[in-house]
Amino acid sequence: MLIELTALSAPDDPRLADYTSMTDVNLRKSLEVERGLYMAESTNVIIRALEAGHRPRSLMMAPRWLPDLEPLLEHFLGAADGGGTPVFIAPEELLESITGFHLHRGALAAMQRPELQAVTELLSSLGEGPKRVLILEDLVDHTNVGAAFRSAAALGADAVLVTPQCADPLYRRSVRVSMGTVFQVPWTRLDKWPAKDELHAAGFTLASLALSDDSVSLDEFITMPAMTAPDARLALIMGTEGDGLKKSTLAQTDYVVRIPMMGGVDSLNVAAASAVALWATRTIGN
Structure with a gap:
C-alpha cells in the first residue's frame, strides 16, 4: 500500500486543524x-475532485x-506523492465530534484550493469559444450556488462566472449540493461587476432573468435573430435570492427576460430558474 493510513483516537489531534470548528459558517469560510x-x-x-486534478492536503473517513x-x-496519490498525503481513519462518532456535523457517506477531504483564472483567460x-455562460450575481445561499452549478453541468453551460460578492462555489455545502460538478464546469470569479464591456468584447449578449415592464418572455427571446445566429453567444445573469438583480445590472443588460409562469406564481427559486433558462437556450450557437 502506497498511501499512509493513520488511525485517530481523539478529536483534538493537532494534525486535524483543517477540519475542526466547521460549524461556524463565517469562520469556516x-x-x-x-x-x-x-x-x-x-x-x-x-472522486470527482481527484479526477479533476485537484490535490488533497489530507483525507478523513470512517473505515x-x-x-x-x-x-x-x-491511483491518484500513491505514485504521485509517494504516499505522503495522510488519510485519517476514525469511527463515525469521532468524525462527527471533530467536524461538528454528520459526515455524508462518511468521508471528507481537505483539498488544496486551485488558483482561479482571469475571466478573459478562462x-x-x-x-x-463558449456559447453560453451562467452568471451568478451575489447569491448568498451556498445550496443555490451548488444547485446552479449542477444545472450548468447537466444542461451544457460552457462556464459559470460568479460576482465578487457571490457565495463561494467551493464551500462544503455548495460542493456537496453540486454533486462535485463545481470541478467539472469551468468557472471563475469576476473582479468587478457589472462587466458589460468585458463580456461584449468576448461576443456575448447579456440577458438578465428578472421581472420588469420591459421584459420579454423566454419563449420569445430564444427566437430573436440575436439568439438564432450561428455565432450567437449568451450570458445568462441570475440575481440574488431576495432582491433579485441590481438596478445597475439591469441598466447594462441587453435583454431582460422572464420565465412565463402559471398558477399565480410570480417567480422561481434562482436555482430552478437557472435550470429552466439553460434548458430553453440549449440550442443557441449550435
Missing part, C-alpha cells in the same frame, strides 16, 4: 480561503468507506 483549502464531502465528490476510495487514492481557454 474565512479559514478555508486563508489556508487556501476547501472541503470535499462524500466519496463521490472526493467502511475506505474500500470505495482506496483504489482511487492509490473564456479564451474553452476551445472554439
Whole structure:
C-alpha cells in the first residue's frame, strides 16, 4: 500500500486543524480561503475532485468507506506523492465530534484550493469559444450556488462566472449540493461587476432573468435573430435570492427576460430558474 493510513483516537489531534470548528459558517469560510483549502464531502465528490486534478492536503473517513476510495487514492496519490498525503481513519462518532456535523457517506477531504483564472483567460481557454455562460450575481445561499452549478453541468453551460460578492462555489455545502460538478464546469470569479464591456468584447449578449415592464418572455427571446445566429453567444445573469438583480445590472443588460409562469406564481427559486433558462437556450450557437 502506497498511501499512509493513520488511525485517530481523539478529536483534538493537532494534525486535524483543517477540519475542526466547521460549524461556524463565517469562520469556516474565512479559514478555508486563508489556508487556501476547501472541503470535499462524500466519496463521490472526493472522486470527482481527484479526477479533476485537484490535490488533497489530507483525507478523513470512517473505515467502511475506505474500500470505495482506496483504489482511487492509490491511483491518484500513491505514485504521485509517494504516499505522503495522510488519510485519517476514525469511527463515525469521532468524525462527527471533530467536524461538528454528520459526515455524508462518511468521508471528507481537505483539498488544496486551485488558483482561479482571469475571466478573459478562462473564456479564451474553452476551445472554439463558449456559447453560453451562467452568471451568478451575489447569491448568498451556498445550496443555490451548488444547485446552479449542477444545472450548468447537466444542461451544457460552457462556464459559470460568479460576482465578487457571490457565495463561494467551493464551500462544503455548495460542493456537496453540486454533486462535485463545481470541478467539472469551468468557472471563475469576476473582479468587478457589472462587466458589460468585458463580456461584449468576448461576443456575448447579456440577458438578465428578472421581472420588469420591459421584459420579454423566454419563449420569445430564444427566437430573436440575436439568439438564432450561428455565432450567437449568451450570458445568462441570475440575481440574488431576495432582491433579485441590481438596478445597475439591469441598466447594462441587453435583454431582460422572464420565465412565463402559471398558477399565480410570480417567480422561481434562482436555482430552478437557472435550470429552466439553460434548458430553453440549449440550442443557441449550435
